[in-house]
Structures are given as structure tokens and as C-alpha cells.
Amino acid sequence: MILPSANRGTRCSVQRRVPWMALGVAALASLVLSACGSDGDNNGVAYSFAVLGCNRVNPPIPSDDPSTANLPHLQRTLAEIAAMQPPPNLIFLTGDLVLGLTSDLDTLRSQLEAWVQLYRASPAGQNPAIRLVALPGNHESLHLGLEDVQCGVSNPGAEAVWLDVMAPFIAGDNGPTAGGADQLETDQSRLTYSFNYRDTHFVVLNTDPVGAVASVPVHWIADDLAAARRDRSIRRIFALGHKPAFTPPDATPDCSLDSNPDMRNVFWDALTGASGTAYITSHAHLYNRSQPTTPTQTAVTKTWQVVAGNGGSPVDTMWAASGATPYFGYTLITVTTDGRALLTGYGRNFDDSNYLAPSPAQQYPTTVRDSADITVP
Template sequence: MKLSAVFAGLLFCSPLASFSAEADPVVASFATVGDSRAEPSNILNGQDRIWLQNTKAWSRILREIQQQKPHALFFNGDMIMGYTTNKAELNRQYAYWRGMVTGLQESGTYVVPVPGNHEVQEKFKEDGKTKKIARQSNEDSWRENMGDLIVDAARWKNAVGSHFSAFNPRNAPQIGSADKISTDQSQLSYSFDFAGVHFAVINTDPVGHDGHAPVAWLRDDLAQAKARGAKRQFVFGHKPAYTYFYKAGIELEGLDKFPEHQQAFWQVIEDADASYFCGHEHIYNAVQPTKNKGGKAWQVMVGSGGSPFSADVGETSLPEDRFYAWALVKVRASGKVEVDSYGFDDQYGPTKLIKHIDM
């Protein structure tokens, strides 16, 4: 073993390292991942053909997050196949997913849901073309199935051991606002504080304005949190601001379909010194998209919770592009943020640390 490795091991176990951790303790921690739903397919087992869930991958991720014991899990959308306005079908898929996360919720980690396009959109054919359009009835189904988690003070306190603050159920993008909102967005976009840290959830596919984030609302929300003294700010949405081009020729997948909107959104993230966690592409990727222009904000894509990988075999040279992966985030009292991303391959081999980021 190299001397540096020995020294690092001694330092980690030393009184000095212990003192350092005690002097700057972790005050808030969370895991984040998205996209666990499965595609209808004959290769699914009998169970997953019914519920359209990658039960094997998602249940293993849940077990490993449970062992890490974060305060919360932010799930960044597409927990169900959805894409239908059939309420019975939606309710059945939601119920299975809710059953899977119950153990985590009851063992000290609060589950915070983020809407994805599969939850709020309907997919259909029209004039020979496939269309995906957000529906008000699907937004209603989201609230009916996820609303009790957004955000229950008593259950949070019971799971986490201390209270959150600054949650207002009426604090959502308003109909007729600058964000071109046409339907009730309560429990679709919302925010709260915990341990001096601000968390904002956004719906990236509101009815009538698919593929757009509520930029004006988010700007105001983050500004108010900063005025309250939030030491760090995190935003969670489904669609990425920046598509991950793991190979040539990929179509735009996120807010970058509308470049002016994408730029306005990312400017809000940069101005607030925030970090953005998302999914939608079924892959792991962490990047500072505007670093070459002086930007510091991170986009961490963790759409790797079990859905079919975006990258097929041979389409990428990075093994982690075909990992089932999640991120574990720790915020220390000083405001320092550490992000460790973990994952395992499609053969369900050992879990590996994919990347460490100091934000």
C-alpha cells in the first residue's frame, strides 16, 4: 500500500479528522434519483408487466439509500409509466410505487415526490404523429396520489426528528402569471426550508406550457429563501436544463428545446448559487454547464432509477452511463456541500462510488 493511502487512512481515523467533522457537522442530507418506471415489454417478469416498474433495480436502490440514512429522498419524476388519463390505471401504478417506498418513509427518510412527464402527460396519436401533452386530470391524479407527502409536518418530524419550515401550500406558480400557468400548480411546484437549507420542487410540464419551468416563480422563491438566510439552495425538476449528449445525434431532451427559456432558467440557478437535480434521460451525468463562461452551478442528472437505459450497449465508453445510480448529498453547518454518486451495473454487480463533488 502506498504511504499516501496509509496516511489518508490514519488521518480519517485520527482525532484531528474527528474534530474536523464535529466542528462542521452535517445538518441536512438527502438522496435523489428519478425514473424507475418500466416500459411495457414481453421481457418483463409477470409482476413488472402488471405494475410497469423495475422492481429489482428500484428496490435495491431503496435498500442502499435506507442504509445511508439521509433525511429525505427527492424522487425526480417518472415513478410510473403513466402517459394515460385512465385514473384506475394511474392509481394502480402509483399504489405499487408508494408501497415500495413505504419502508424508507417509515425508517427515517422522508420521501419527497417531483412530478415527471409520465405522471402529468398523456401520450396519443394524432394525424399520424405521436404527441405528449400535459392534462389537468393527470395533475389532479398526481395530487390525489402524492399530495399527502407534500409536505406533512407531523410525518416529517416523525421520520426526520426535527421540523421543516417556510412551507406554504399556496406558494405555487399562479394562473395567469408570467410563467404562462393555466391550471392549479399547488403540490406540483412547491418549496420549504430545513436546517437552514432551501428546497424547491418544480413541474417542468405544466398544462399548456409543456417543457417549461416556472422561471418567474422560482426566481422569487429563491430570492425569498436567500433573504431568510438559507445557506444553500437546491432545485429539483424532471427535465434537464441541458441535455446530456452521451453520443452524437441525440435530440434535445429538456428545457434546451426552448433556448431562451433554458437560458433564463439557468440564470436563475446561477444567480441564486443553487444546484439543479433532474432526470428524464435514463442516465447519470453531473456537469457545470456554463463553466467555460464563468458559471459555477451544477446540474446533476440521476434519471437512473431503473427505467431502460438511454445509452444502448456500445453507444458510450463510460461504464456509469449504464449504471442504476443515485446521488447522496450532505450539507454541513458551514454551508459546504458534498455530493457522492453511487451506482451498480445492469448485471447487478457491486455498488461503486461513481463521482465525488464538493460544491
């Protein structure tokens, strides 16, 4: 099976083989992801990373699921990602891994610990060549306080639980500490931080720091992006955070960064000003790719926003209402040997009468749902 290229007709192609046989599907498929002129190793793939977010269940929690993850879809996704040839070098989990959203910190801890067990037992977790980077969502950071039952409120102690249980999946510690220009209430240095992987600069963002729900530390971000731009070894920048900067038109508004529009505008203008390739996010339970602009810089269309919030949580009802067929899945970014950034969105339909139902590959095959060259010069 050859699926369409995003750039059909250009001079050569980058190919990634997905061994569908290993996934229980009869045919071996070669997926032509894009075209970009290279005869390098791994069919022109220098390295790659996968992203998924929002896989936690809705109440009631199944009695056999202490992780509160959507088991059939998380396990399928992690198996499919691990079976890619070559497998991605990094996997980002962009929040809402577990149901959480509770002031009972023992419950939050036990859900996260069960989730870690689940991951470690998965084909991705068993592959030491794949590095998982996880970041918290509102379900790991907030609880349903009476002060704001719509958005949730900061959950004192939840950050400490995350930092303890998820320590193996935290990839940096250079983020902002308490106080400072961003006037943070708590130390965010291992919740919001940056790191370099080969020639890519990754900025990992906690979008619900204690005392500042639905925000990111824009002063620290501006300084970090400026430093990355000065580093001549860095050829592209990706930011990742749980809450979108812009709620997609087919998503239900839900206390995302655009609920603080002035802060959001500063964040987005900084990212586009640094020629960031993409902000990859979740929280809205759908898949959406766009190139938004802010009211302050309406002429600047550059950085992509990719909402990859269709990891397995109940999908946004507005997504189906828009006429789309909702699906669960994950996103792959491939950096080619000639420096391009290629996006492939994978997805599978599911039993819309029971989103937690088993997901046999024969009945619900995973296919390419989106592909694009998202390189930003």
C-alpha cells in the same frame, strides 16, 4: 474498503458508514466521501438527502408488477439508502416513477397507488425519520397524443391524480397558481413549490405543467430565489425537477427544457444568479454531472447540473456508445457541519441482457462512481 476521497489531502475527513453487511455483502465498508475539517457529530455530517429518478419499466409490464417500477433495483436502492449511517433525512424521487403516459387516468392512478404501497413496505418507507419528496415526470404528466407523439402532450386530469395519490410526498404549497405572470393554465402550487430544510432552500419544479410541456415558471422561480437569497438563515439552494436544463452530450435529446432555449436560459441565469448549488434532475437515462453555462452568460460557471436518471429504467443507448459502462444508482448530497455540500454518486452494474433481472449484491456490488465537493460560495 476505503474509497478515494474527492479532496484527498485536506485537513480532515467526513465519513459515512454504509453497512454493506446489512445488504448481504461480507465486508463492512467505510466510505470516505470527502474532506472538510470537522469533529462534529455524525462524523461531520449535518444532514443529507438522496436523489433518484427514472425507475419505471418499459412495456411490456411484468404481470406481477402493478407499480410498473423496476422492482429489483428500486427495492435495492431503497434498502441501501435506509441502511446508511446516518440515513439521509430526505429522499427525492425526481419523476418517472411509473410507466403512465396514458390518458387512462384509472391506469395512472392504480400504478401510482401500487408504487406507494411498494415504497411504504420498503426499509426507507418504514423509517419515519426519512421524508420522501416525490415530483412528477413526463410519464406522470403527459400522454402520447397524436399532436406530438415525440414529446407527448398534456394529460388533463393527470395532475389531479398525482396530487391525490402522492399527497403524503408533497412538501409544500407555495407555488404559482393558475394565470399570473407565468400564464399557467392550471394551479401549480403543490407541483412547483419551495421549502426550507434547516439551512437549505429546496425548489421543487414540475417541468411539464398543463399547457406548457418542457417548461418551468420562470417568473415565480425568480421571485422565490430572490426571497431565499434575502433570508439570512439560508446558506444554499438546490432545485430539483424531472427534465434537464441541458441535455448531456452522451444522452439522447428528448424534449427537455433546452427545447425551449429562451425559457431555459432565463431559468438557468436566475439559478446561477442566486448562487444555486445544483439543479438535480433525471429524464435522460444516465448519470452526468456538469457546470453548464447559458449563451446569455457564457462567463458564469457556477451552478451544477446533476442528471440522476439512472434509477432503473432502460439506460440511454448513447451512454454505452460513449464508451461508458452504464449502471443503475442514486446520488447522495451531504451537508457538512461546516457548511459544505458533498456529492456522492452510487452505482451498480446490472444484467445488460435483462434490466429487470434480479440484482444480487454479490454479483453487482454498489460502489461509489462519482464524488465531488459541489459547494457554491
